[in-house]
Amino acid sequence: MRQGNPALIETYLQRRADLVRFFAVRLRSTAAAEDLVQEIYLRLTSREGEVEVQNPAAYLYRLGSNLMLDKLRGERRAAARDQAWREVNRSALGPEDIDEAPDAVVSLEARQRLQRVVEAVQELGAQTQRVFQLHKLQGLSHTETAEQLGISRSAVEKHMIAVLKHLARRLP
Numbered sequence: 001m002r003q004g005n006p007a008l009i010e011t012y013l014q015r016r017a018d019l020v021r022f023f024a025v026r027l028r029s030t031a032a033a034e035d036l037v038q039e040i041y042l043r044l045t046s047r048e049g050e051v052e053v054q055n056p057a058a059y060l061y062r063l064g065s066n067l068m069l070d071k072l073r074g075e076r077r078a079a080a081r082d083q084a085w086r087e088v089n090r091s092a093l094g095p096e097d098i099d100e101a102p103d104a105v106v107s108l109e110a111r112q113r114l115q116r117v118v119e120a121v122q123e124l125g126a127q128t129q130r131v132f133q134l135h136k137l138q139g140l141s142h143t144e145t146a147e148q149l150g151i152s153r154s155a156v157e158k159h160m161i162a163v164l165k166h167l168a169r170r171l172p
Helices: 006-027 030-046 056-088 104-122 126-137 142-149 153-170
Strands: 091-093 096-098
Touching (some): 006 030, 104 126
């Protein structure tokens, strides 16, 4: 059962089509007008108790106009927020935006190159692989790598030279 003011709801039901046409012209969209008129109905049915309204039709149009203005203000605020974000988070060359993301071909080539490196390193001995991983992938220095593996700094350097020579031979 519907709540709210029965007289307002009855007037709404009688004038629904007129309300849609009225707001469609102002919003330049029938779909947006339908949404707004539905919002009017929701507001009417969610009100508790009887409220004395002298002119129910005028009340409906005023309620719809207020909802429309609130919606438009919200959209303007969102557009301003989005524009401010774009200004801070964009790269431009003159008036043109620049896309900083690499194109798909460059990304695919990089992934394929990385896969070839991984496969080539897997052909090496286990200790050489560990040295490569700690030094190149985890960013440890030669000294830190040596300490972690319990080998000399010179041994780390020799393993890295072996990796680099192997990669130079295997990768174009």
